[in-house]
Amino acid sequence: MIGRITGAARLAGVIGRPVSHSLSPILHNYWLARLGVDGAYVPLPVASGRFVDAVRGLQAAGFRGANVTIPYKEEAYALADSLDPLARVAGSVNTLIFRDDGGVHGASTDGFGFLASLEDAGVDVKTLPGKGPALLLGAGGAARSVALALLERGVAVCVSNRTDERARALVEELGAAWSEHVGAACPELSVIPWDAWQSELNGFSLLVNSTSLGMHGGPDEAFAPDLGAAGDDLAVSDIVYVPLETGLLRAARARGLRTVGGLGMLLHQARPGFRAWFGAEATVDAATVAHVMAALKR
Missing domain, CATH: 3.40.50.10860 (Leucine Dehydrogenase, chain A, domain 1)
Incomplete structure (x- = not known):
């Protein structure tokens, strides 16, 4: 065309x-x-x-x-x-x-694209603040954009990263930048250890993978964590779009959870x-x- x-x-x-x-x-x-x-x-x-x-x-x-x-x-x-x-x-x-x-x-x-992809998939972002925090996997640039978009909508964010120090650094940097540039109270920002988040899923309303885990050609293409502890209303988003359905999304679908793939974020942004x-x-x-x-x- x-x-x-x-x-x-x-x-x-x-x-x-x-x-x-x-x-x-x-x-x-x-x-x-x-x-x-x-x-x-x-x-x-x-x-x-x-x-x-x-x-x-x-x-x-x-x-x-x-x-x-x-x-x-x-x-x-x-x-x-x-x-x-x-x-x-x-x-x-x-x-x-x-x-x-x-x-x-x-x-x-990127944050606009992420939120629009959630809405396209039927995840009502406006209701998330009342349902519990979002759990964000990763501490890189994509994680920063996703976290800021959620914080702007009033959603508390908990970060987990394979390197705990990077997760803590991201939380500190975002909190400081929010105070400097937004001038309003920042929704709660916290950290959970990488080896603990799967067992603590019941307290979260949204799970977002912003890492390259599960990506074709990435460090762990088979990434498919145990979602057995998740509540039935947990929504699961993966910003990876190659493959279109990652191991994380397959695991979520098998659990009957709502899923949001990464292609929508790419298109909407x-x-x-x-x-x-x-x-x-x-x-x-x-x-x-x-x-x-x-x-x-x-």
């Missing part, structure tokens, strides 16, 4: 190293063609040390902005002239929007950037999912 591109086309892309694996060009160009937008979205591999040069060059060439992936999210944060609240607390940016006055706005859309760059509202529907799933299977 290829849309019409003219000399007035709106342009955007994804900056990273590497970007050959990115599904973003497939997704954005599908939306562009489907909505009849005169535009294009391209992969932008940028060499180490050239990130700022690349961004300034894109601005000079008339681009509307870009997604930013590993390893440049922190550099994007430092470069931005203005930041949305979640990006400010997270300390990283995955979406750059080039303003008409020459400024650069930085946004963090792209919507705010698409709106800003191309001036159109993209939707994540069955046709969009089918198009991206076909690309994953190639």
Whole structure:
């Protein structure tokens, strides 16, 4: 599906190293063609040390902005002239929007994508604060985005990581950043040891895996923890999307629990950037999912 591109086309892309694996060009160009937008979205591999040069060059060439992936999210944060609240607390940016006055706005859309994927799967985020805290596995950049999105909705978050020190560091950093940039009381943040969380599941309303455990080619593709202690209303989310159903999600489904796969987060996080760059509202529907799933299977 290829849309019409003219000399007035709106342009955007994804900056990273590497970007050959990115599904973003497939997704954005599908939306562009489907909505009849005169535009294009391209992969932008940028060499180490050239990130700022690349961004300034894109601005000079008339681009509307870009997604930013590993390893440049922190550099994007430092470069931005203005930041949305979640990006400010997270300390990283995955979406750059080039303003008409020459400024650069930085946004963090992973949290938006995560919450939208929960809602698509029938998990009512508004009710979670009254049902108990969320248990978050992992302490990396994805964990930070997920935690902040939940905290913003008033959900207490308990973090568990294979390296306990990293979990404690994440909790301390998020608490401090929240106090500095949000100015309101932060919902409860806590830590539970990695070897204890499976036996304590009954106290949680949501379980989220933000690690690479269960990912194809990751450190433990067979990751399928024991969910026997979970309450019947626990929802289980995995941000891994290759494979589409991880061992964790299979274990949850076998227990009769609600499950949320990682593909929805990937698709929904792209919507705010698409709106800003191309001036159109993209939707994540069955046709969009089918198009991206076909690309994953190639």
